[in-house]
Amino acid sequence: MRQSKLGFFACLFFLLLACEKPAPTPTPPVPPVVESTYQNVEDRGLLENAQVDEASGLAASRLNRGYLWAHNDSEDKNRIFLFDSYGKGKYEFIIQGAENRDWEEIAVVKETDGTATIYVADFGDNNAVYSNYAIYWFKEPVISAGTPILNTITQVNKVTFTVSDGSRDMECLLIDQQSKDLFIISKRETQKHLYKIAAANMVPGTTTKAEYVQTLDNISQPFSTATQVIQGFYITAGSVSPDNMEILVKNYLEIYYWKRKAGETIPQALARQAKTVPYQMEPQGEGITFAEDGGGYFTISESADGASAVHLFFYKKK
Numbered sequence: 001m002r003q004s005k006l007g008f009f010a011c012l013f014f015l016l017l018a019c020e021k022p023a024p025t026p027t028p029p030v031p032p033v034v035e036s037t038y039q040n041v042e043d044r045g046l047l048e049n050a051q052v053d054e055a056s057g058l059a060a061s062r063l064n065r066g067y068l069w070a071h072n073d074s075e076d077k078n079r080i081f082l083f084d085s086y087g088k089g090k091y092e093f094i095i096q097g098a099e100n101r102d103w104e105e106i107a108v109v110k111e112t113d114g115t116a117t118i119y120v121a122d123f124g125d126n127n128a129v130y131s132n133y134a135i136y137w138f139k140e141p142v143i144s145a146g147t148p149i150l151n152t153i154t155q156v157n158k159v160t161f162t163v164s165d166g167s168r169d170m171e172c173l174l175i176d177q178q179s180k181d182l183f184i185i186s187k188r189e190t191q192k193h194l195y196k197i198a199a200a201n202m203v204p205g206t207t208t209k210a211e212y213v214q215t216l217d218n219i220s221q222p223f224s225t226a227t228q229v230i231q232g233f234y235i236t237a238g239s240v241s242p243d244n245m246e247i248l249v250k251n252y253l254e255i256y257y258w259k260r261k262a263g264e265t266i267p268q269a270l271a272r273q274a275k276t277v278p279y280q281m282e283p284q285g286e287g288i289t290f291a292e293d294g295g296g297y298f299t300i301s302e303s304a305d306g307a308s309a310v311h312l313f314f315y316k317k318k
Helices: 002-019 227-232 266-271
Strands: 042-046 055-060 067-072 079-084 091-095 103-110 116-122 133-139 150-153 157-163 170-175 182-186 192-197 207-216 235-240 246-251 255-259 275-277 284-290 296-302 311-316
Touching: 055 116, 055 235, 055 296, 067 103, 103 170, 103 235, 116 170, 157 192, 170 246, 182 207, 182 235, 192 266, 207 266, 246 266, 246 284
Parallel strands: 055 103, 055 284, 091 150, 157 207, 170 235, 235 284
Antiparallel strands: 042 311, 055 067, 067 079, 079 091, 103 116, 116 133, 133 157, 170 182, 182 192, 192 207, 235 246, 246 255, 255 275, 284 296, 296 311
16 A cells, blocks of 8 residues: 555656646846946037037038037027148038027938938027927938038928927937837926927928926936025036937936936937036036047037137046
């Protein structure tokens, strides 16, 4: 009787082993996010073009390697400028049919067909009085040895947009380099607002809405109610790296940096704690862009007195 019981339990044991599911294949570990680090400032010198005196936007060209696009803000002509990474060059392009009410940001996106698109954001509103704003976009021109100094861009698209929670002063445009969705950060609020215009809503000649996404309570928080401190924390510019994996956002005092995780959206990245990267304060720093090769970032400022020349600064990736 004892042997039969042992045989029964032995059979049951081996039967259970046979029915047991194989151990699942372990999930490979997610590679850690490696954040970039940057060297201290390198002064690339004064801009050769004295017409760039109220620089309010800066973007690395995608088709003219080593060149940067910039524009002035309100009360200037409807034009953008092109110069090299040491500030040399006086190319000027009139944007036909556009109005510079208060241009505050410029961005460039590389397209899958090898072309590139320039976006110019007319969304400055110091007193929050405008009922609508505009985004212009057009194909990036390519310069050559025969390109004249003065040029005109003729095929220009425009979308008019409103902001879902009222008028806002805005100076920061971030464009997802793959989806082409546009993200805008408000300038003046203590807790900055993030808005989105989906790429599908960028239909030329139409009016759309910048929808509120979230409040950014983890960056650019004034530590005092003093007016000058509050102004120092106004958001003035932003940039998404050409590989779509890094984000920069700046105010007048510092620059915030995020490295996106795999599958992470821009809003999800911005909701995380940022780190600060090197920045030498400028008289009125309102322009920032990643270099076209991702090897660092440039900043530019309005001149201190509206008359003196403007410096171009570079921060090289370590």
